[in-house]
Amino acid sequence: MDADFLLIRKMKQGEDKAFDLFVHKYYKEILTYCNYHCPNKEYAEDLTQETFVRFFAKLSDFHYRGKTKNYLYTISGNLCRDFYKKVKEIPVEAMELTEKTEPMEHQMTDVVNKLTLEWALKQLPDEFHEVLILYYFQELKLKEIADALKISLPLVKYRLKQARKQLERLLGEEEIYESGSKTCEL
Incomplete structure (x- = not known):
């Protein structure tokens, strides 16, 4: 059996550890994706968290078909597009510059x-x-x-x-x- 299938089944049964494992498994990839769509790290983090919130909100209706990551990308892509509809342009000053030496x-x-x-x-x-x-x-x-x-x-x-x-x-x-x-x- 697929690991995602088991995680989703455990999440539907209400196991908190399964939720943590699921987020840990996909958080970095979704955050990276949102970072490429958003000029600001904080906005990207917010959109990433919202992706998981929306996924979990619809979890009871979710039917596993082996494409969990694709579904998360779809949610985050929609959130990023909605974000740009609301915020036309963010000033360059709001963009995080590297803190390297x-x-x-x-x-x-x-x-x-x-x-x-x-x-x-x-x-x-x-x-x-x-x-x-x-x-x-x-x-x-x-x-x-x-x-x-x-x-x-x-x-x-x-x-x-x-x-x-x-x-x-x-x-x-x-x-x-x-x-x-x-x-x-x-």
Whole structure:
């Protein structure tokens, strides 16, 4: 039997430890996903917590089909879109700068690169933006992205290809962005 199936069954029976294990299992991934959608760490944390609150609120209606993580991504994706409908733009001052003890010039370069990439990603249509984040930053496989977004595999491939082209056009010269084990060459 699948570990998620057992956890969900235990949560439905009201076992507190199962809830803790479930959150511990998925919290980091959902937080990372929300961080790519939100310019502020606190907002991302709030959206991550709200993802789990909503999942648990609908737990009695949830039917396990082996796609728990995809369902959490769907909830958090909807929350992030709702967040941007409410808050059009957050001032740059509200963005958290790195607290590393690196030279100021290096920090500024990192901030400029992050802002440039965030700007370019926001210029993309939502469907392209979403595929890029799931592929490069969440490191999901194409099939997992198709399942999470409830679209066909060829459509995922098309969106990823088009998103790369548009990012290349927006960012100009070829640049390389690394995230985990995948490299995004534009």
